[in-house]
Amino acid sequence: MKLLDTLHRWTGGLIGLVLAMLGLSGTILLYEHLWIGVPGTGDALRSDLATVAATTEKLMAMPGAQGIIYADERFRLHQLRFGEGAGAYASQSGEIATRWASQWERPELWIFDFHHHLFAGDSGEWVIGVAGLCGLFFVISGVILWWRTRRTFQLRLWPKRLSRPSILMHHRDLGIVVAPLLLISIVTGTMMIFRPFALGMVAPFGPVAETAKALEPPKYRGGPLAEKPDYTAMLTEARRRFPDAEFRILSLPRKAGDPISLRMKQPDEWLPNGRSTLAFDAATGEVLGARDALKLPPGAQAFNKAFPIHASKVGGWAWRILLTISGLAMAMLGSLAVWTFWFRRPKAAKHPAKKTALASI
Structure with a gap:
């Protein structure tokens, strides 16, 4: 002792x-x-496909845009991501509420x-x-x-x-x-x-090997990023596959050949940004693969509950x-x-x- x-x-x-x-x-x-203090956080949430698609096309057309974290019930602004820690908050209609060049300008970051x-x-x-x-x-x-x-x-x-x-x-x-x-x-x-x-x-x-395999992100290869990707078509296909899910995170490829990634949250998922994902060919917009988080092995689903609890x-x-x-x-x-x-x-x-x-x- x-x-x-x-x-x-x-x-x-x-x-x-x-x-x-x-x-x-x-x-x-x-x-x-509660304390971020950016205008628009109290706006009504608009999650219909037409509004989200139009806003996505508008925001992703901005020079240097690399992805979007979509608004949700808790925080009703979109977060636009640029390189080197830069970003912006935008309203659900695509109007920029505030921008920053570094994470040091935003205490929450x-x-x-x-x-x-x-x-x-x-x-x-x-x-x-x-x-x-x-x-x-x-x-x-x-x-x-x-x-x-x-x-x-x-x-x-x-x-x-x-x-x-x-x-x-x-x-x-x-x-x-x-x-x-x-x-x-x-x-x-x-x-x-x-x-x-x-x-x-x-x-x-469940079996550890099965859980470990399910937690590994799938690897897809596609073409180079198109000059003007058709985000509306991608979001439309995503809504068709997961009709009750929310759009959560859209990410452009980090390197040539990587897909455009879209994360969605189904109603029964605990993770705020979900783990239901779709991968689109960056060149053509075709679906390379999709993963339903609710069909993952029980061990992987248990792991996905750790962050929401934490x-x-x-x-x-x-x-x-x-x-x-x-x-x-x-x-x-x-x-x-x-x-x-x-x-x-x-x-x-x-x-x-x-x-x-x-x-x-």
């Missing part, structure tokens, strides 16, 4: 600040649709980048993944260590004093209360970073409030753990000098 206690303290001391910042930034992102990449791309994802695994150990070991002191439990939202004993008692007792929420947040977040971990978590739903895209306000508690608790527990470990460490006990006995002759 002493070894577990030492590992728990060192885990908190070394990784606690990262977990605290992830908890705080994640909590802020839960409410981004750089906070998202920090929460997902720590501003460091793939390297940052690895750091977050390791922090997630450490956080998982932190929660499990904390529950085990709490059990031996369970009789002194006292729930406080804030330490009684900012002394080391009070902070440790608060850390222990608040931690056990929010442990289930922290476990859900950490597990679902880590699943999106480390695929082997995710496959292990969804293994009870980001409160399901469950309404009740679940969002619980995740808010989880995020704020993680921020508090992580930051106080680092502070007590590095700046409030117990002082070494001072042993009185041994008196030298004088021998008498």
Whole structure:
């Protein structure tokens, strides 16, 4: 138990600040649709094919346009994507509401980048993944260590004093209360970073090999991007194949030969941007392939539910409030753990000098 206690303290001391910042930034992102503050977010949602097709043709004709994230019930503006982090919000009729040349001009974008990449791309994802695994150990070991002191439990939202004993008692007792929420947040977040971990978590739903194969994006080859792709024809074909689905993300090819990709969300899908996809030949607009997310193996469908749970895209306000508690608790527990470990460490006990006995002759 002493070894577990030492590992728990060192885990908190070394990784606690990262977990605290992830908890705080994640909590802020839960409410981004409320504070972005761009005109048009309250417009009525227009998802009919004619309107979406006309707007798509208009927006994608803009120089440098690389794709669109379509408006939905939560955020009723289209997000147009350009290169190098540039973008724009546009109304559902195709009028530009605001533009930016870099993600640093939009707080919702750089906070998202920090929460997902720590501003460091793939390297940052690895750091977050390791922090997630450490956080998982932190929660499990904390529950085990709490059990031996369970009789002194006292729930406080804030330490009684900012002394080391009070902070440790608060850390222990608040931690056990929010442990289930922290476990859900950490597990679902880590699943999106480390695929082997995710496959292990969804293994009870089906064969791992089958799930892994289903999660791999299909590869298609087509011709070079046409000068004026017929987006209306593509959207019409997509609506024919998935008549009840919402248009979510349109993406141009990243390199020659790649298809134009369209993601759609069917009513029974949890993911806000869906996983039902169509691939169109960039040269001709012909359908190269389509994938129905609701027909994926059970393991893949279980994996696709991790992000909606993690980001409160399901469950309404009740679940969002619980995740808010989880995020704020993680921020508090992580930051106080680092502070007590590095700046409030117990002082070494001072042993009185041994008196030298004088021998008498």
